[in-house]
Amino acid sequence: AQSVTQPDIHITVSEGASLELRCNYSYGATPYLFWYVQSPGQGLQLLLKYFSGDTLVQGIKGFEAEFKRSQSSFNLRKPSVHWSDAAEYFCAVGPNDYKLSFGAGTTVTVRA
Amino acid sequence: ETGVTQSPTHLIKTRGQQVTLRCSSQSGHNTVSWYQQALGQGPQFIFQYYREEENGRGNFPPRFSGLQFPNYSSELNVNALELDDSALYLCASSEWDRANNEQFFGPGTRLTVL
Numbered sequence: 245a246q247s248v249t250q251p252d253i254h255i256t257v258s259e260g261a262s263l264e265l266r267c268n269y270s271y272g273a274t275p276y277l278f279w280y281v282q283s284p285g286q287g288l289q290l291l292l293k294y295f296s297g298d299t300l301v302q303g304i305k306g307f308e309a310e311f312k313r314s315q316s317s318f319n320l321r322k323p324s325v326h327w328s329d330a331a332e333y334f335c336a337v338g339p340n341d342y343k344l345s346f347g348a349g350t351t352v353t354v355r356a
Numbered sequence: 357e358t359g360v361t362q363s364p365t366h367l368i369k370t371r372g373q374q375v376t377l378r379c380s381s382q383s384g385h386n387t388v389s390w391y392q393q394a395l396g397q398g399p400q401f402i403f404q405y406y407r408e409e410e411n412g413r414g415n416f417p418p419r420f421s422g423l424q425f426p427n428y429s430s431e432l433n434v435n436a437l438e439l440d441d442s443a444l445y446l447c448a449s450s451e452w453d454r455a456n457n458e459q460f461f462g463p464g465t466r467l468t469v470l
Contacts, residue, residue, distance in 0.1 A: 349396075
């Protein structure tokens with residue numbers, strides 16, 4: 245069975261500060277891992293994904309994530325947050341690019 | 357290039373009724389997946405259609421069914437609606453045969469069951 249845990253329901257960060265969102269997954273084989281962002285009234289947008297190779301993955305909007313097999317983690321980071329980064333972030337795992345299992349999400353609030 | 361569109365945007369139904377939600381895939385995409393996102397939760401995979409055939413199903417009862425048409429658009433049908441079916445329903449399209457199979461999500465249909 246595949247599952248994702250996002251331990252932080254809500255994070256508040258100041259504009260310009262760094263951001264790290266945690267993701268722990270459970271999967272029996274080598275997983276495909278994803279981070280998506282969802283803004284109010286919008287669909288999900290893919291930030292980045294990992295399925296092999298370099299364990300540090302670069303994505304869009306200045307985000308990166310690091311795959312750590314020993315910790316079953318895939319944490320998302322951004323060095324300097326912009327007000328437009330306020331949104332809900334979902335980590336997902338799957339056997340391929342489809343049939344994904346998502347975490348419950350982390351809401352990010354950015355304060356001026 | 358037109359993105360993924362879904363209709364209607366919002367829908368209100370009562371328990372026991374049936375509902376049909378529609379999804380137009382992005383141009384060139386032959387695969388559509390449907391997800392249910394309950395309030396405060398992440399999306400849950402319902403099923404996927406590839407070239408008009410169901411290609412995988414999540415843990416949803418048979419009253420959730422779907423179709424994919426020759427133009428690769430898709431419908432999600434839910435029979436005998438229950439209160440717990442209230443959710444945002446997302447569809448995502450992709451091109452199965454490509455090396456990079458990113459799914460592109462539509463904005464969703466918000467279904468409320470009273």
